[in-house]
Amino acid sequence: MKVLAAMSGGVDSAVAAARAAEAGHDVTGIHLALSRNPQSYRSGARGCCTIEDSNDARRAADVIGIPFYVWDLSERFHEDVVEDFMDEYAAGRTPNPCLRCNEKIKFAAVLDRALGLGFDAVATGHYAQLRTCADGLIEMHRAVDHGKDQSYVLGVLDQGQLAHSYFPLGDSTKTAVRAEAAERGLLVADKPDSHDICFVADGDNAGWLKEKLGDRAPNHGGPIVDDSSGEELGRHEGTVGFTIGQRKGLRIGTPAPDGKPRFVLDIEPVSGTVTVGPRERLAVDGLTGIRPRWCGTVPDRLAGPGVTVQLRAHGDEHRAVVERRGDEVTVHLLDPAYGIAPGQAAVIYDGTRVVGSATISATVRAAVGATA
Structure with missing residues (x-):
């Protein structure tokens, strides 16, 4: 060959x-x-x-x-x-x-x-x-x-x-x-393995994005608000500096009433609003995927003990029920996942076999109190 x-x-x-x-x-x-x-x-x-x-x-x-x-x-x-x-x-x-x-x-x-x-x-x-x-x-x-x-x-x-x-x-x-x-x-x-994004020289993704996007950035600042009260907790210099599930670098001076850390729950690039809240509000038990790509036979529905979805590189596998609806994929997670953001890939497995993948376009928050 x-x-x-x-x-x-x-x-x-x-x-x-x-x-x-x-x-x-x-x-x-x-x-x-x-x-x-x-x-x-x-x-x-x-x-x-x-x-x-x-x-x-x-x-x-x-x-x-x-x-x-x-x-x-x-x-x-x-x-x-x-x-x-x-x-x-x-x-x-x-x-x-x-x-x-x-x-x-x-x-x-x-x-x-x-x-x-x-x-x-x-x-x-x-x-x-x-x-x-x-x-x-x-x-x-x-x-x-x-x-x-x-x-x-x-x-x-x-x-x-x-x-x-x-x-x-x-x-x-x-x-x-x-x-x-x-x-x-x-x-x-x-030779050490490569872990960072190759085209970001110093590993500072947020700084690189702010520099490269320039006027293309959707905003140059906005409020950081509390998920439950709507109170403005601080200001930021651009939504490109945040990702769903982020905990560090929020620069919020006011502590949460319960003393626990806050996490980024939502990013609205048009208005520049970044919403933060407790970790349990990060839990999702459903998602929609677009632009599916299939490694082999295109399934209509996948369910069973071996069906899982992986939502980030080297991340955990989540038991799931997967359904294809035209050019979209809907995924019901039997175990809630945390910090999942639109744009990430959902890769579908049946046992060790890779079935296909889709780009996450939306997530459904799990009921507060759900456990992983």
């Missing part, structure tokens, strides 16, 4: 490329140049998007003994991921740029180009497993290492994309992958 290995410069993608080559595939390594100005992206050994990451990927390809190229997808990345990130926050939603990057860049732009060049599959260092059923349907399942499982951010892939995807690390633990990298002589064996 002719395989294009996407190499970020981190340990996972390096070992994935090495395993693909060792399995006898004809492997070519590529590094994606995603920044218009690489110096403005995060620096340090973090495994994504910097010049040093490109150099690390090239050195790994040399050790493995495969050809290596750099593909410039900076314009596509800016349009489909960075602009989407800004637009979503400006509208008061909380997006996941890594999920969008997988959907629009790694398994769309890269895969399309790879197929056009005669490659059979794109290999990445994601922790997920693919299984081919007797009828030819390809299922995606959680990785063996549940602590590193990345099926959540791959829940946007459809059957056509899965048919040309290759995840060599799905049956391994991260500890084993690092040990294997060291044995193979890959210098990235001990």
Whole structure:
């Protein structure tokens, strides 16, 4: 099989490329140049998007003994991921740029180009497993290492994309992958994982958004109000500095009557109003999802002990009943979830199998007093 290995410069993608080559595939390594100005992206050994990451990927390809190229997808990345990130926050939603990057860049732009060049599959260092059923349907399942499982951010892939995807690390633990990298002589064996958003250099999402949005920001300040009384508790400089469920950085001088911390419950970008209240008011037991993407057969209804929904990367699984209504998905959570915001992805599972995903457009608050 002719395989294009996407190499970020981190340990996972390096070992994935090495395993693909060792399995006898004809492997070519590529590094994606995603920044218009690489110096403005995060620096340090973090495994994504910097010049040093490109150099690390090239050195790994040399050790493995495969050809290596750099593909410039900076314009596509800016349009489909960075602009989407800004637009979503400006509208008061909380997006996941890594999920969008997988959907629009790694398994769309890269895969399309790879197929056009005669490659059979794109290999990445994601922790997920693919299984081919007797009828030819390809299922995606959680990785063996549940602590590193990345099926959540791959829940946007459809059957056509899965048919040309290759995840060599799905049956391994991260500890084993690092040990294997060291044995193979890959210098990235001990390189730290990347956790922050790659295009936010200092990790300050709110500060970056305020600077980049400028006049596009929906407001330049507004009130912070109490959910129960409607009392104005303070002022803020822009709603892009807040997310649903946020506790820190509210700068509210007046303590709550019960002395407990307050959390962001709602963000209204047009009026600039940020509503805060107690943690129990964050509980939701229902949500609506739009723009669904299905990994295989499109279901009408899913229910049963194995049906769960994951609402954030590495978040908990919530037992659920899922129904498809045209281009929308409704989810009833059997166990309330906390701090769920429009814009996040709801990824649907049946056991370990990924069924599909949808973008949360609205949530339904659980009755006060409900427990998780």
